[in-house]
Amino acid sequence: MTKKAKIKARPERSRSVNKTDAAERVRKIWPILKKAYPNAGTALRHANPLELLIATILSAQCTDARVNMVTKDVFKKYKSAEHWAKADVKHIESDIRSTGFYHNKAVSIKGASKAIAERYGGKVPDTMEELVALPGVGRKTANVVLGNAFGKPAIACDTHVIRLSRRLALSENSDAVKLEFDLAEIVPKKSWTLFSHVLILHGRNVCNARKPKCENCRISKHCPAANNPALW
Numbered sequence: 001m002t003k004k005a006k007i008k009a010r011p012e013r014s015r016s017v018n019k020t021d022a023a024e025r026v027r028k029i030w031p032i033l034k035k036a037y038p039n040a041g042t043a044l045r046h047a048n049p050l051e052l053l054i055a056t057i058l059s060a061q062c063t064d065a066r067v068n069m070v071t072k073d074v075f076k077k078y079k080s081a082e083h084w085a086k087a088d089v090k091h092i093e094s095d096i097r098s099t100g101f102y103h104n105k106a107v108s109i110k111g112a113s114k115a116i117a118e119r120y121g122g123k124v125p126d127t128m129e130e131l132v133a134l135p136g137v138g139r140k141t142a143n144v145v146l147g148n149a150f151g152k153p154a155i156a157c158d159t160h161v162i163r164l165s166r167r168l169a170l171s172e173n174s175d176a177v178k179l180e181f182d183l184a185e186i187v188p189k190k191s192w193t194l195f196s197h198v199l200i201l202h203g204r205n206v207c208n209a210r211k212p213k214c215e216n217c218r219i220s221k222h223c224p225a226a227n228n229p230a231l232w
């Protein structure tokens with residue numbers, strides 16, 4: 001069995017989380033984390049909501065740096081939802097190939113763009129209900145767009161947010177949608193968007209998946225999983 005397979009095979013931990021305690025933990029860690037990452041925000045380059053929507057679709061299983069390299073060229077080529085909608089899927093695939101999963105991503109981009117062009121006159125809608133009704137757009141992508149393109153409070157739960165929320169006992173849920181609703185109850189609404197960005201940065205820089213650097217973690221004294229591999 002490979003090392004990766006061993007990690008995957010680790011049984012899912014189940015801990016019940018007390019909401020009052022979780023809210024109190026957020027109250028303590030939030031000022032510390034916010035201060036630690038003063039420039040937190042999306043690293044996906046975009047000039048408008050459509051570009052952010054497409055960059056977010058491309059970012060699945062891909063680094064932001066790679067997505068930015070690809071979008072630097074493709075956003076010059078496809079300038080509107082109509083352009084994307086009319087493009088041949090094969091051509092889109094070839095333009096976005098290096099981001100991985102290019103067939104599914106090309107189908108999602110073309111489908112979402114077609115719906116935006118036909119239903120909304122080419123403008124990306126700004127509500128959760130309308131965004132998730134677009135082909136290939138789930139809650140995480142919708143939250144990224146709402147929070148970063150439209151300035152609406154939105155919690156985007158990626159793998160880092162899920163991992164840190166469980167380690168910090170903010171929620172027992174590893175399902176992204178359930179977690180989003182749990183976090184919405186304990187994180188102040190005005191901080192929702194920034195909270196996800198900050199958790200993502202802390203996950204990348206300190207609270208890594210395989211070996212968290214608890215000894216260098218500014219919030220370790222508030223973390224139930226600090227130096228406890230059984231809770232990683």
Ligand code: SF4
Pocket residue numbers: 167168206207208212213214215217218219220221223224225226227
């Ligand atoms: S103390 Fe360790 S497990 Fe807890 S948040 Fe910090 S790095 Fe992650």
